[in-house]
């Protein structure tokens with residue numbers, strides 16, 4: 001439906017692992033990565049790792065070759081294609097980088113399903129080295145959100161998307177993610193939106209502990225098969241609901257009048273039903 005914006009995290013949501021770790025591990029730089037991680041922000045470290053790999057003679061082609069064989073669940077691409085075919089506006093919000101994400105989505109043939117990729121810029125410089133820069137410049141203009149890493153607050157991105165949705169006549173967000181960085185945006189979702197956290201992953205834990213803070217309806221998923229089923233079901237339910245509200249407002253309000261309970265039956269009912277929290 002044209003009224004639905006579906007926001008996908010990338011690592012461990014679209015693909016089945018972390019693209020940064022995948023590239024570093026496959027190109028044999030894990031040891032240096034682990035050694036430097038305690039002293040550097042993740043995003044700056046990735047830029048540094050690309051410098052190291054470049055100086056070791058690894059080319060952009062080598063990186064692309066690794067990205068093109070990234071593992072993902074076989075139902076992910078069909079799920080994305082179906083959501084796109086149903087008229088949803090699909091967007092990526094990711095703390096990976098543009099070069100990795102576009103290379104993978106192009107290879108999978110689904111780049112054109114997405115209207116927007118919000119992520120850390122990534123480009124190949126004149127020496128043929130991949131540069132990765134932060135989404136927010138945290139030295140000149142820190143984003144100020146204490147839930148998020150310094151280079152990216154996904155909540156701010158969701159707020160920008162929400163501000164543009166009214167103008168475009170879009171009504172609901174379905175957000176899919178797994179990581180702790182997906183918690184901040186889940187708090188920005190409104191009543192009527194849907195949060196799809198990956199079960200047993202950090203964002204799911206955070207949501208379980210802070211359920212009262214979320215206004216969106218929560219639908220968990222475990223793998224690509226369940227992601228496809230839950231996502232398409234939600235899209236279907238929203239479309240039916242949209243048709244109802246536009247076509248049958250009168251019919252619906254008429255229906256309600258018939259739900260009056262006769263006085264005698266009503267008196268026989270217990271005063272309050274026990275509610276389990």
Ligand SMILES: [Mg+2]
Nearest residue numbers: 009011012179
């Ligand atoms: Mg992720």
Ligand SMILES: [Zn+2]
Nearest residue numbers: 145148153184
């Ligand atoms: Zn944030």
